Amino acid sequence: MRRASQLAVVLVAVLIAVGPLRERVAAALPPSGYVVVFRDGVDPEAATARLEGRHGFVAGHRYVSALSGFSAQLSAAQLSAVAGDPDVAFHGADRIVVASGMVPLARGDRAPSGVRRIGAATTTQAHEAADVAVAVIDTGIDLGHRDLDAAAGTNCVARGAPPNDDHGHGTHVAGTIAARNDGAGVVGVAPGTRVYAVKVLNAQGAGTISQLICGLEWVARHGVPLGIRVASLSVGGPGTIDDATCATTTDALRKAVCSVTSAGVTLVVAAGNGATDLATTTPAAYPEVLTVSAMTDGDGLPRALEGPLGCRPVERPDSYARFSNFAVTEREQKHLISAPGVCVTSTWPGGAYQTISGTSMAAPHVSGTVALCFGSGGQRGPCAGLAPNAVIARIRADAESHATATNGFSGDPAHGVARRSYGYLVWAGGY
Numbered sequence: 167m168r169r170a171s172q173l174a175v176v177l178v179a180v181l182i183a184v185g186p187l188r189e190r191v192a193a194a195l196p197p198s199g200y201v202v203v204f205r206d207g208v209d210p211e212a213a214t215a216r217l218e219g220r221h222g223f224v225a226g227h228r229y230v231s232a233l234s235g236f237s238a239q240l241s242a243a244q245l246s247a248v249a250g251d252p253d254v255a256f257h258g259a260d261r262i263v264v265a266s267g268m269v270p271l272a273r274g275d276r277a278p279s280g281v282r283r284i285g286a287a288t289t290t291q292a293h294e295a296a297d298v299a300v301a302v303i304d305t306g307i308d309l310g311h312r313d314l315d316a317a318a319g320t321n322c323v324a325r326g327a328p329p330n331d332d333h334g335h336g337t338h339v340a341g342t343i344a345a346r347n348d349g350a351g352v353v354g355v356a357p358g359t360r361v362y363a364v365k366v367l368n369a370q371g372a373g374t375i376s377q378l379i380c381g382l383e384w385v386a387r388h389g390v391p392l393g394i395r396v397a398s399l400s401v402g403g404p405g406t407i408d409d410a411t412c413a414t415t416t417d418a419l420r421k422a423v424c425s426v427t428s429a430g431v432t433l434v435v436a437a438g439n440g441a442t443d444l445a446t447t448t449p450a451a452y453p454e455v456l457t458v459s460a461m462t463d464g465d466g467l468p469r470a471l472e473g474p475l476g477c478r479p480v481e482r483p484d485s486y487a488r489f490s491n492f493a494v495t496e497r498e499q500k501h502l503i504s505a506p507g508v509c510v511t512s513t514w515p516g517g518a519y520q521t522i523s524g525t526s527m528a529a530p531h532v533s534g535t536v537a538l539c540f541g542s543g544g545q546r547g548p549c550a551g552l553a554p555n556a557v558i559a560r561i562r563a564d565a566e567s568h569a570t571a572t573n574g575f576s577g578d579p580a581h582g583v584a585r586r587s588y589g590y591l592v593w594a595g596g597y
Contacts, residue, residue: 199226199239199260200248201376201418208253210234221247227322227376231429232383232422237376256416260376274349280506281342282466284531285568285595286355286538289466292347293594295358296537297544298395300343301431302530303381304336306365308515313350314340319362319388322380323373329365331515336363338520339400341513342530343537351519352511355534355594356542362394367401375419382422389431395540397426398533399455400436400526405448412454420452427454432554434458434533436525437491437502444491445498453501456536456558459588460487460507460528461575468573477509477521486577490525492586501558502589503565504578505531531592536561538597547597561592568593 204213214225214236221244225236237260240248249257270291277287286293295315306329307316314337321329331337340361345354366381367373378401385397410416412424426433433455438447450457462481475481481488487508493499507528514520536557539549548564549557566579569590574581577588 199237199376200245200257201235201237201260201379202248202257203233203235203255203418203421204253205255206234208234210236213253217248217251227380227383229379229383229422231387232379232385232425233418235418237379256418258375258416258418260374272347272349275347275351275353277353277466278511279463279466280510280531281353281355283463283468283506284355284535284592286534287353292353292357293355293538294543295344296356296534297541298537299360299362299393300533300537301362301364301385301389301394301397302336302340302343303364303366303378303385303397303399303401304339305333305367305371306331306336307340307361307363308337308513308517309363311337311513311515311517313345313348313352313513315344315346315358315360316340317360317362319364320381320384321365322377322384323365323368329363331363331365332369333367333371334514334520335367335371335400335526336365337515338512338522339398339526339530342510342527343398343534345513352513354512355531356537359534359537360393362392379419379422382426385431386422386425386429389426390429394431396533396536397431397433398530399433399449400524400529402436402438402447402450404446405451406446407448407451407453419449420454423449423452423454427554430553432456432536432557434529434536436529439489439524440491441489442491443494443498444502445494447491450491451498453497454554455501456532456561457498457502458525458529458532459492459502459504460490460523460525461485461504461577461588461591462487462508463506464509468575475509478523481508482576484575486575486583486588487523487525489523490528490588492577492588494585494587499579499587499589502587503532503562503592504528504575504589505592532561535592535594535597538594542597562590564596565590565592568595
């Protein structure tokens, strides 16, 4: 029996937004449509063409790697006909998405406190570039920013156009992952690592589920040949997960996520900024991803007697961020980790730098760490050769081992808060 998939109603670029974001971006988006998924064994190109010809619509995105299907604007009659076709497994609403080795530090560069807190750099040294690439699924990247080795992936907002960042969010994420150690400004967790721009959100930080699946489709198809082993996704919104598996799910977004991980790419996802149980947020709730909460750090040191953070005085140092989503159940805790996400300075379009907060800023600290775990400077890392689920287990185990010894914070499992867990603080110092 067919039923509509449980797609997220709204996804947001998970930084701390100002003003009525949904109202500002709604007018910039196309009308909602549908994502249609074919049964296993169906040729998606032929089936899509057949349905287009028979029912008089034109497909938007076509999917053959992340999942088998297409997106389209469909009338009620067209939707009814498509849903009843024997080749169709399920469909769901296409809803709105809105924008989750050490070498000397170059003179003129500095390592932000968050990068130092997770052991990726000191005040005098930084890691070398990772030996794998990272896909940044976001608003695009400033492809000309001198501090980034950024390459064009794909543009799912304006197909055929370069995936340049016309918002800022994606460039900021890319810099935390990989800003170069070249004296230009700040260094990332894995300085100089190649980042691929996968643009799924527009200038208002908004997009659609079909655009997000388009980005995942590109990573599933091209990621491994391009050396991409990590994808950073700081996008999320309301949604739930049932007890289905990757094979049985009727959630098109989760199916696409499963295809990316099956292709050998580890997905790192921001937990969201609702100060609530992450089980109500997708894709953060999916067990196939490494989900990242946000904690606070102002000086790069554990248990330091630092004062209030300048850009968000409401936050307490060495504690969970008040806005961050968290885990409640054991299932959620099994794929959760934490990273600095308050007052994070990173790259910004136009060759600039900016300081902002959110679980979007925490997630790239983890994405860079995962990249380093695969190896850097030509040295094989402990994650090399591991499947994504094993990568997630290794990153979490190393975080727990280090945190229990020296690097905990209020809100991690060893320093718990009632009925909430924010995960252990990620640790890049051992890679």
